[in-house]
Amino acid sequence: MPDPGFASSDDEFGFIARHLRPLASGHSGAFDLTDDAALLEPTAGMQLVLAKDALVEGVHFLQHDSAEHVAQKALRVNLSDMAAMGATPRGYLLALMRPKRLPPEWLGRFSHGLAQDQAAFGVTLLGGDTVVTPGVLTLSITILGEVPRGQTLRRSGARTNDDIYVSGTLGGAALGLEVLQGRLSPPIAASEFLIKRYRLPEPRIELGEALRGVAHAAIDISDGLLADLEHVLNASGKGAEIYTHRIPMSQAAAPHRGALDAALAGGDDYELLFTADPEQRPAIQAISEQRSLPLTIIGQITEGSELKIRDADGRPFSTNRRGWRHF
Amino acid sequence: MPDPGFASSDDEFGFIARHLRPLASGHSGAFDLTDDAALLEPTAGMQLVLAKDALVEGVHFLQHDSAEHVAQKALRVNLSDMAAMGATPRGYLLALMRPKRLPPEWLGRFSHGLAQDQAAFGVTLLGGDTVVTPGVLTLSITILGEVPRGQTLRRSGARTNDDIYVSGTLGGAALGLEVLQGRLSPPIAASEFLIKRYRLPEPRIELGEALRGVAHAAIDISDGLLADLEHVLNASGKGAEIYTHRIPMSQAAAPHRGALDAALAGGDDYELLFTADPEQRPAIQAISEQRSLPLTIIGQITEGSELKIRDADGRPFSTNRRGWRHF
Numbered sequence: 001m002p003d004p005g006f007a008s009s010d011d012e013f014g015f016i017a018r019h020l021r022p023l024a025s026g027h028s029g030a031f032d033l034t035d036d037a038a039l040l041e042p043t044a045g046m047q048l049v050l051a052k053d054a055l056v057e058g059v060h061f062l063q064h065d066s067a068e069h070v071a072q073k074a075l076r077v078n079l080s081d082m083a084a085m086g087a088t089p090r091g092y093l094l095a096l097m098r099p100k101r102l103p104p105e106w107l108g109r110f111s112h113g114l115a116q117d118q119a120a121f122g123v124t125l126l127g128g129d130t131v132v133t134p135g136v137l138t139l140s141i142t143i144l145g146e147v148p149r150g151q152t153l154r155r156s157g158a159r160t161n162d163d164i165y166v167s168g169t170l171g172g173a174a175l176g177l178e179v180l181q182g183r184l185s186p187p188i189a190a191s192e193f194l195i196k197r198y199r200l201p202e203p204r205i206e207l208g209e210a211l212r213g214v215a216h217a218a219i220d221i222s223d224g225l226l227a228d229l230e231h232v233l234n235a236s237g238k239g240a241e242i243y244t245h246r247i248p249m250s251q252a253a254a255p256h257r258g259a260l261d262a263a264l265a266g267g268d269d270y271e272l273l274f275t276a277d278p279e280q281r282p283a284i285q286a287i288s289e290q291r292s293l294p295l296t297i298i299g300q301i302t303e304g305s306e307l308k309i310r311d312a313d314g315r316p317f318s319t320n321r322r323g324w325r326h327f
Numbered sequence: 328m329p330d331p332g333f334a335s336s337d338d339e340f341g342f343i344a345r346h347l348r349p350l351a352s353g354h355s356g357a358f359d360l361t362d363d364a365a366l367l368e369p370t371a372g373m374q375l376v377l378a379k380d381a382l383v384e385g386v387h388f389l390q391h392d393s394a395e396h397v398a399q400k401a402l403r404v405n406l407s408d409m410a411a412m413g414a415t416p417r418g419y420l421l422a423l424m425r426p427k428r429l430p431p432e433w434l435g436r437f438s439h440g441l442a443q444d445q446a447a448f449g450v451t452l453l454g455g456d457t458v459v460t461p462g463v464l465t466l467s468i469t470i471l472g473e474v475p476r477g478q479t480l481r482r483s484g485a486r487t488n489d490d491i492y493v494s495g496t497l498g499g500a501a502l503g504l505e506v507l508q509g510r511l512s513p514p515i516a517a518s519e520f521l522i523k524r525y526r527l528p529e530p531r532i533e534l535g536e537a538l539r540g541v542a543h544a545a546i547d548i549s550d551g552l553l554a555d556l557e558h559v560l561n562a563s564g565k566g567a568e569i570y571t572h573r574i575p576m577s578q579a580a581a582p583h584r585g586a587l588d589a590a591l592a593g594g595d596d597y598e599l600l601f602t603a604d605p606e607q608r609p610a611i612q613a614i615s616e617q618r619s620l621p622l623t624i625i626g627q628i629t630e631g632s633e634l635k636i637r638d639a640d641g642r643p644f645s646t647n648r649r650g651w652r653h654f
Binding site: 031034035036037038039040041042047048049050051052053054056057058059060081082084085087093094095097126127128129131132133134135136138140142144145147149152154155156219220231234235 | 358363364367375377379380387409414420456460467483546558561562
């Protein structure tokens with residue numbers, strides 16, 4: 001039932017006024033969060049792109065993750081969906097289901113985390129809802145972006161003989177989670193790097209924008225390389241051949257026994273996987289250099305529907321771990 | 328942590344394919360829920376209106392409410408936000424955080440409830456996310472609608488001497504909750520009516536559309552008449568005088584001792600409160616008759632910022648219950 005007390009209602013309003021309203025000041029259509037809904041109009045010639053990803057304590061983040069990191073991870077996994085579509089993010093709506101035990105400082109730090117990422121990624125809070133839940137801390141964000149009409153990057157566009165690229169490095173986030181769980185104890189610098197990969201993914205917004213008209217298909221790697229590549233293959237009606245020794249891994253991740261498994265199936269890296277005609281290699285190399293972001297060819301799209309994984313000697317590589325799945 | 332089992336991932340995909348995908352077939356930009364995001368373009372000359380309301384088990388619905396009712400209430404409270412803005416709803420995104428214990432039949436009935444209301448209100452599922460939560464069942468819906476440019480109904484438009492209207496009847500939902508909690512035992516027909524008011528609010532979409540260019544300000548009554556009227560007064564910088572004996576109550580609600588309290592502060596009725604120039608009385612009466620929906624003047628907007636409540640004899644009426652609040 002709703003809280004019948006006026007005091008707790010006032011708290012709710014106070015929280016919104018103090019912490020959330022300033023986050024909405026960048027967009028007149030958010031009406032300072034004082035109305036029932038927000039107004040938005042896409043720029044002429046642009047289509048609106050919408051995605052919604054929820055995060056649950058104990059599933060997508062840990063109870064002791066900081067409020068700032070929880071806020072930023074929630075926003076960034078949604079920003080990553082925009083990157084995967086080649087969209088420029090504009091704003092977001094937030095539903096915050098918070099347990100009563102959360103202290104007011106937590107809410108302040110949570111809002112501070114959002115404010116920092118709003119500045120970093122050029123988005124504004126447009127509206128949303130806060131409720132006290134008897135369950136665990138849960139966040140749902142709906143993100144809105146725009147893309148020039150017809151230029152959306154889709155999962156379904158891969159063509160035979162396309163190169164398959166991944167950005168950055170893979171496996172670090174899954175290993176970072178193992179560090180947080182006490183199952184892996186690398187040197188301190190590597191620990192910090194891996195934990196950051198887990199807690200604060202780097203949505204590849206600028207890369208997604210640069211790949212409009214260049215890539216045939218794209219997806220962000222949230223479930224794991226194999227699972228997400230399979231999404232592309234299924235949507236495109238194609239197969240693929242990839243090489244394990246070409247999969248880019250960070251220096252912090254590579255030495256660990258589970259690094260390849262983490263790279264193939266670990267998920268949570270939020271790098272982009274995309275396919276492009278081999279003719280685009282010079283253009284893609286230029287994009288990589290401009291952004292100082294490695295873009296690595298890990299294999300090719302093939303006819304059929306099979307995903308073949310080979311090692312450095314061309315031998316078939318078997319794995320039964322295909323990563324997490326959601327929609 | 329994510330569920331490492333492949334089986335549970337398959338379940339998730341199977342659920343989406345079987346139950347959710349058909350709900351998205353009405354909009355090509357939903358890509359059958361197979362991509363990272365949905366594409367949407369507002370109709371020419373229309374602005375996009377966005378709202379997001381979350382529902383939590385034990386807070387906004389009861390554990391034993393049926394799956395269909397949970398689905399429909401979640402959709403309808405969001406549709407009600409569209410009505411309050413004078414917007415025509417087009418589609419929605421859904422985040423479903425479900426406890427493991429929910430049986431597959433529940434998900435089927437949940438989707439069935441959504442399908443029925445999609446048909447009733449002309450909306451389509453555009454995308455979203457499903458996750459298994461260790462907490463309670465939680466739903467977050469983001470709804471999208473459109474409104475001709477500049478014709479949005481706002482909370483802030485009330486003018487001095489405007490009539491204050493409410494649609495339908497008030498207090499029924501709060502009394503229905505009391506019936507469900509065993510605190511009220513009216514005759515069976517009244518029970519059913521009141522419970523339905525709580526479980527299945529009727530979003531006043533057509534009324535909202537008809538009030539474009541007619542009403543000065545509007546809001547939906549979710550927190551309670553007094554709380555929501557205060558939102559309008561605060562946003563408009565006005566006061567008001569309302570009369571308790573004019574507040575419309577259903578025959579099922581009126582006989583109960585707590586009926587007036589429920590009507591003033593109960594919330595959950597999801598009727599519209601709106602203000603309009605007295606010159607609009609004939610137009611508003613016509614709207615009421617066309618829709619067989621009572622539209623009742625309960626008072627007037629005044630200068631200042633005070634909300635005065637009077638009884639039938641003009642005496643000030645005091646209440647310390649101001650209803651629930653959220654943003």
